[in-house]
Amino acid sequence: MKYHALIPAAGGGTRMGGGTPKQYLPLTGRPLIWHTLKTLTGVAAIDHVHVVLAPEDEFWGGYDWSDFKGRLTVWHCGGATRAESVIHGLRALQSLVAGDDWVLVHDAARCCLTVEHVGKLLAEVGDDPVGGLLAVPVADTLKRAQTDGRVAGTVAREGLWQAQTPQMFRYRMLLEALERMPEVTDEAGAIEAMGLHPKLVAADMTNLKVTWPLDLQLAEWILANRRQ
Template sequence: MPPATITEPRPGPRAVPAERDDIEAPVAVLVVAAGRGLRAGFDAPKQYRRLGGSPVLRQALTPFLDMPEIARIAVVIGAGDEARYAEAVAGLSDERLAQPTLGGATRQDSVRLGLEALQSQGFRGTVLVHDAARPFLSKALARSAVAAVRPGTVAAIPVLPVTDTIKRLDEAGRIAETPPRDRLVSVQTPQAFAFEPLLSAHRHAAAEGRAGFTDDAALMEWAGHPVATFPGEPANMKLTHPEDFVRAEAPGLPLVVRVGTGYDVHAFGEGDHVWLGGVRIAHDRGVLAHSDGDVALHALTDALLGALAEGDIGTHFPPSDPQWRGAASHRFLSFAAERVRARGGHIDFLDVTLVCEAPKVGPHREAIREAIAATAGVRIDQVAIKATTSERLGFTGRREGLAALATATIRLPEPPAPHATS
């Protein structure tokens, strides 16, 4: 799936202002937790049920609390759930987590009330609207949502390709149409919006008595705004039915550990800097490369692809393709990390050894770890960076270039063994 596409807007009564004059807009998160969750079959709203020892709502909040780029986190809860909410967030002493707002009769009402609360606090910028019943959100997907709203784009949503054939029924229950599957997607949250156009669209809908929008993207389409898409994650499932909780507590497939290795080398050439692990480091030489020549990210990309048994970096980003000339290598690592998540897996650890006489890696070690963690969507304690020389032996010892060796440890669902045949 391409990184972003645009869907044509449906005709609406009028389009609301869509100007963006703030490239580095502050980001707020609005978590919708006001529903009753009756289909889940419990005696309390599903967002407060414990999953793996922790309330679902708390798990839905955790990725955002770990993201310093999030300026404010607002939660909309149902009337009478104040005590449940307080128990779910107990111990989360983060000043960005605002007091909860009471929701309305429908999800649409609850989102509008949450937006009004943010507006009363003077917020403007980008807002992510997320369902509390999606506790498996990754920081990588959340960051993709933030990045998707940029000048010229006021609405963007995560989507997944539809793998089943979809039928549309007529009033008698007979098949009326089979839409082309390659044009269909399923939709997830967090959905990302420019704050003011979204609030204006909600206000217009409320004023005109328009209800029944199942997500905020549909409301924005009605208001006349095009909606962009970006790839979602299969693991970002919504807990709706009792069997969803059963699968979440005891997944059908066990996770098995896989380890992949990667190696990359680049010769020095003319230039005044090198890229290492996503960090630009001043140096008296550059590197000869088709992309930006970041040996650390290239080796890590190959390590992840190796653990997946999905080829190597050249398979997916061939140097013969001119679109990758000068490309930033964090795009390659991000792609490989997303491939892990797309297969329902987890990245456990990333380890890199850099081999060069110069530049010195030590002063930049923590910046490199942070950059790799952000790109791969993992914690910084899941990234190790080491550096060594080759004791003046070989091409690195002669200062002709630099090299990197990487190891990636991941966990993937193990498919059932094929049945033996006689």
């Protein structure tokens, strides 16, 4: 049994604005995705890291990825959605992985992931029959909005968690689930649609996803202060 990391990175990051996909935005002197790759290639238990790019990606070749030589493979087979990119990436790995191997799917934009985060996920999910994901309990009061932007009601937060990545499932099970439910927004959702219940592994808010311009500043602060 082996562990493989799969990073869908075919999106354009339109909510960030500008013409550069967010995975290539500068962060402490490196492209954002470099920090994601540094963590995942630094986990000794992970056999190999795979990045799924858009077929027409013109940015990757402009950077130096030699730090990850021998630990990283790039696949130019990304799709129009995150789920499509993951499905295409999984299919590309078909001859390289066993059906029971673990696949850790991780957002390229979660660039503050740590080796400790991944280690906790492996330790708590490695023997699980279903799989699991990093997540954090919801702490804020949640409001449901009306179409006019006013509050429709308050949502009870008890038992609610905010999903993160990596999300870790067996190769065969994950591919089958995503092929059945390609419209899901994360891998756990596809597994849930099969009637299964992934395990929640408590992480923390530093494993944020860079979505808006301010998130990039937060990520830079986290990385800088973590080094100190």
